[in-house]
Amino acid sequence: MSIQSNNLKTESSTALPIHVQDLTKKYGEMFALDSVNLDVKSGEFLTLLGPSGSGKTTLLMAIAGFNRPDSGSIRFGDEEVILKPPHKRDVGMVFQSYALFPHMTVAENIAFPLKLRGVSAAETAERVATALKTVQLDGLGDRDIEQLSGGQKQRVALARAFVFRPRILLMDEPLSALDKKLREQMQIELKHLHEQLGVTTVYVTHDQREALTMSDRIVVINKGQLTQIGTPNDIYNHPANAFVADFIGESTMLPLTHDGSGSLYFEDNLIKTNYKTSDAKEWSLVIRPERLTVVKDGQYDPEKTIVFSGVIREFIFQGETAFAMMSVNDKYTLSFRFGTDASSWQNALKPGDLISLGLNRSDVIVIPGGREL
Amino acid sequence: MSVLNTPNPDAEDRGVEPLNEKSLRAQDVQEQRLLLSLATPAVLAVIAIVVIPVGWLFYLSFTGSDGQLSLVNYQKMIEYKSYARTFVTTFEVSILTTLICIMIGYPLAYFLAMLPERLAGFFMLAVLLPFWTSLLVRTYAWLVLLQKNGILNDFAMSIGLWDSPLKLVHNLTGTLIGMAHIMLPFLVLPLYGSMRKIQRDLMHAAANLGASPVQAFWKIYFPMSLSGMVAGSLIVFVLCLGFYVTPAVLGGGRVVMVATQITAILENQFNWGAASALGVVLLVVTMIILTIATKVFKLDAVLFGKR
Numbered sequence: 001m002s003i004q005s006n007n008l009k010t011e012s013s014t015a016l017p018i019h020v021q022d023l024t025k026k027y028g029e030m031f032a033l034d035s036v037n038l039d040v041k042s043g044e045f046l047t048l049l050g051p052s053g054s055g056k057t058t059l060l061m062a063i064a065g066f067n068r069p070d071s072g073s074i075r076f077g078d079e080e081v082i083l084k085p086p087h088k089r090d091v092g093m094v095f096q097s098y099a100l101f102p103h104m105t106v107a108e109n110i111a112f113p114l115k116l117r118g119v120s121a122a123e124t125a126e127r128v129a130t131a132l133k134t135v136q137l138d139g140l141g142d143r144d145i146e147q148l149s150g151g152q153k154q155r156v157a158l159a160r161a162f163v164f165r166p167r168i169l170l171m172d173e174p175l176s177a178l179d180k181k182l183r184e185q186m187q188i189e190l191k192h193l194h195e196q197l198g199v200t201t202v203y204v205t206h207d208q209r210e211a212l213t214m215s216d217r218i219v220v221i222n223k224g225q226l227t228q229i230g231t232p233n234d235i236y237n238h239p240a241n242a243f244v245a246d247f248i249g250e251s252t253m254l255p256l257t258h259d260g261s262g263s264l265y266f267e268d269n270l271i272k273t274n275y276k277t278s279d280a281k282e283w284s285l286v287i288r289p290e291r292l293t294v295v296k297d298g299q300y301d302p303e304k305t306i307v308f309s310g311v312i313r314e315f316i317f318q319g320e321t322a323f324a325m326m327s328v329n330d331k332y333t334l335s336f337r338f339g340t341d342a343s344s345w346q347n348a349l350k351p352g353d354l355i356s357l358g359l360n361r362s363d364v365i366v367i368p369g370g371r372e373l
Numbered sequence: 374m375s376v377l378n379t380p381n382p383d384a385e386d387r388g389v390e391p392l393n394e395k396s397l398r399a400q401d402v403q404e405q406r407l408l409l410s411l412a413t414p415a416v417l418a419v420i421a422i423v424v425i426p427v428g429w430l431f432y433l434s435f436t437g438s439d440g441q442l443s444l445v446n447y448q449k450m451i452e453y454k455s456y457a458r459t460f461v462t463t464f465e466v467s468i469l470t471t472l473i474c475i476m477i478g479y480p481l482a483y484f485l486a487m488l489p490e491r492l493a494g495f496f497m498l499a500v501l502l503p504f505w506t507s508l509l510v511r512t513y514a515w516l517v518l519l520q521k522n523g524i525l526n527d528f529a530m531s532i533g534l535w536d537s538p539l540k541l542v543h544n545l546t547g548t549l550i551g552m553a554h555i556m557l558p559f560l561v562l563p564l565y566g567s568m569r570k571i572q573r574d575l576m577h578a579a580a581n582l583g584a585s586p587v588q589a590f591w592k593i594y595f596p597m598s599l600s601g602m603v604a605g606s607l608i609v610f611v612l613c614l615g616f617y618v619t620p621a622v623l624g625g626g627r628v629v630m631v632a633t634q635i636t637a638i639l640e641n642q643f644n645w646g647a648a649s650a651l652g653v654v655l656l657v658v659t660m661i662i663l664t665i666a667t668k669v670f671k672l673d674a675v676l677f678g679k680r
Contacts (some may be wrong), residue, residue: 066577086580087589099578103596112592113582160582 015043015200016077016167018063023072025058025224032058033069034224040202045194047203047211057172059221060204064170065089076168091168092161092199096176098153100145106132106156107141113164131159133162134193151182158190162197169194169201175210187213208248212236220244223260230286245286252334255370256283264366267329269306272366280368287359289323292336294349295358305358308334310354323351326357380490427656432439434649446650456634461671463630463655466548467613471560471606473553478560479602485561486568493565500561507557512622515551516542519623543625551619559612567601568594603670605661614659631655 018040025033032055040046048056061067063074065086074082081089100109107128114124132138135155140148148156154174161169171262174190175183177315191214194201205211211218212232220227220235228240239245242253256264256271263273264283271285295307310328321337337356351357437443450456481500485493503511518524519541526538541547570596579589617632624633631651636647 001586027544064577065582086577087583087585089581090583091581093578093581095574095578097572097574099572099574101575101578112579114586116583116588244606255459 001266009181015198017042018168018200018202020059020063021073021075023059023069023074024064025055025062025067025069031055031224033062033072036072036224036226037220038226038229040200043198043200044216045191045201045203045214047205047215047218048221049205049208049211049218049247051206054221055224056204056221058224060170060172060202062285063168063202064091064093069080080297090164090166091170092164092166093169094154094157094161094171094174096173097122098157098174098177100153100160102145104145105141106137106143106145106148109145109156110141110160110163113160117164128159131163134196135159150178151186154178154186158193162193162199163241167199169197169199171201171203173205174203176205176207184213185212190214203213212248217261220247222247226372237365239286239365239367242284244368245284245365250289250335252287252289252332253284253367254287254332254334254372256285256366258283266280269308271306272364275366282368282370284370286365286367287334288365289335289337290321291363292334292359294338295356297356300358303360304359306364307356307358309354310334312349312351312355315351317351326355430649430652431625434653435609435643436646438644438646441471447654448645449647450650450654454630459629459631459634459651462659463614466545466552466628466630467610469545469549470556470613471610473549474560474609475602475606477553478557478564478605479598480563481557482564482568482598482601485565486571496567500558503555504558508618509556509622511620512551512634515547515554515623519547519550540621544627545624547623547625548620548628551623552613552616553618556609556612559608560602562610563605564601565600567604568598571597601667607666611659611663614655619668 016036020036020038020040023033023036024031024325034055037057038059048059050056065081065084069082072082073080076089076091101112104112105362110128110131111124115125119127119176128141129138130160132141135158137152137155138160140152145153145156154177157174161171171190175186178186187210188201194214203211203214212235215232217229217231218235219229222243228235228244230238235244235248241246245251245253254266256266258264258275262275264275264285266270266285275283289361292308295305300307308326308328310326312324313333314323314325317340320340322340323335323337326334326336358360434446435442435444437445485496485500488496516523520526521538521540521542523541525541529535530538541550575593575597576589579593582587584592615632616630617636620628620630621633621636626632629637635648635651638644638651
């Protein structure tokens with residue numbers, strides 16, 4: 001999406017940070033939000049990522065004002081908003097269902113927040129036109145909502161959410177109803193739109209790939225608690241625990257033992273030395289499938305590479321990559337991926353093949369605890 | 374069309390039938406015939422109990438007492454003031470009943486639509502319960518409640534609400550109370566249906582965009598519930614136009630509607646022609662009103678299932 005106009009831009013001074021403090025919400029005996037603390041920086045794109053029922057939507061709805069938490073504080077900048085009704089919070093929101101008003105045209109939908117704010121007819125028309133242009137729907141203002149495709153509805157919902165220049169933009173799984181191709185295209189567009197608007201954005205998704213693609217920072221939520229906050233790179237390469245490692249990307253987790261002097265072993269393989277082992281009783285090695293490569297005997301540097309040997313059990317062609325599972329000692333299963341370019345494809349593996357897989361020591365991820373079952 | 378479906382060009386050149394084309398088409402035709410045959414009983418019933426009697430009524434209305442074709446029945450309707458009064462009363466009662474139903478029914482349907490679905494089902498029973506009891510029983514029950522020494526007057530006077538019995542029955546008031554009670558479900562059901570279809574997200578979106586609850590209601594909720602309300606109102610209104618039992622019992626002869634008049638003509642004069650003419654005029658007027666309402670409110674979608 002190209003930059004069409006500068007007057008959409010929220011001046012950085014008005015993009016607001018969000019401070020969530022000790023926010024708690026219980027449904028019956030279950031904590032939807034368990035004393036959540038979160039600071040969203042001014043102008044950043046922050047994604048709340050978690051499985052369904054993790055509390056991510058509850059948190060977003062609390063920020064928007066659609067549910068009433070049991071206790072805690074939400075501040076936009078310096079202003080406490082926890083008691084403010086939603087229509088006075090002045091945040092834009094894109095709903096999962098789009099929530100477009102079916103009895104209004106595209107332009108009327110987008111003009112709705114402007115009319116409520118008493119913007120003059122001339123300025124409303126101008127801002128609606130600019131917003132339509134920004135989401136690449138020029139000239140579709142007179143259409144009925146029913147006439148639009150899913151992707152177009154999505155764009156209208158987006159335009160309606162930012163046309164009144166809110167200082168905070170919230171999005172609740174806005175792309176989940178689109179097909180894969182369109183979704184991936186919209187992810188890039190949303191990212192660019194965010195750069196263009198400069199507005200503080202909180203985005204909810206259960207799609208880890210979407211979160212990795214779009215976010216400045218990701219908050220991983222599970223069971224009403226924030227599990228980890230970090231950049232996409234941090235979250236993927238330095239997961240805080242088994243839940244994050246498992247939820248973000250593919251991974252294999254292997255149990256580690258320590259020798260009492262700070263070294264961690266998998267079976268007889270030394271994985272890591274000088275590890276501060278006082279923090280936990282159990283440790284696991286997290287292996288990303290794409291970081292494993294097939295190695296031949298004597299053709300690797302044992303200083304730099306950890307080698308696992310085993311038997312291929314499963315082999316699946318998936319297009320751009322192939323996916324295989326290797327059984328180690330009939331006890332552990334390692335997943336790995338490799339490209340399907342002609343050169344590696346010629347070495348295609350069959351179930352039953354004996355192979356060795358190498359993991360670069362710099363790719364070693366050690367987490368406290370084991371896999372939660 | 375996928376590449377796999379490209380017809381084989383050779384087949385056409387040689388004049389060969391596409392594979393199984395005839396048998397597949399035959400299956401299509403057979404399915405349609407089957408569907409049609411399912412509708413046959415209903416079509417026959419409509420012809421037997423609607424088309425033929427209405428046609429006969431129509432014919433009778435243009436027949437004089439001597440059995441010859443004449444406009445005498447329609448002339449009488451214009452000459453005698455009582456006929457005009459009957460029509461005015463009929464529309465007055467129908468419009469008032471519809472308005473009362475809207476005033477009571479809209480908040481009720483809104484309340485039901487806001488409830489969780491299971492709870493709404495329970496409360497809906499209260500609305501539907503009258504449907505399962507006899508119309509006559511309900512009407513006489515109102516008589517018992519509302520009459521001069523009825524339960525309502527006795528109770529109100531005993532707690533000092535009013536001093537002498539109010540005239541609540543055998544007049545327009547009683548008729549409207551009874552009819553509104555009987556008609557209410559016909560308004561609430563379609564209205565509730567259209568309200569249930571309004572996603573709660575829409576109200577959230579309206580609030581999020583800056584609309585106060587009152588603004589959100591009038592700008593979003595009300596326009597979206599309008600189709601259900603108009604549909605329900607039309608059903609109530611049209612049913613009221615031809616209503617007999619309740620105005621006859623609770624009106625006590627003072628509220629003469631078309632149906633009451635028709636009965637009177639048949640019982641007193643045994644004049645089928647005059648009675649038929651009244652029926653025809655009512656039918657035509659109703660159809661005109663429905664046509665106009667459909668045009669004005671763009672009700673095609675609601676009433677006829679068009680998209």
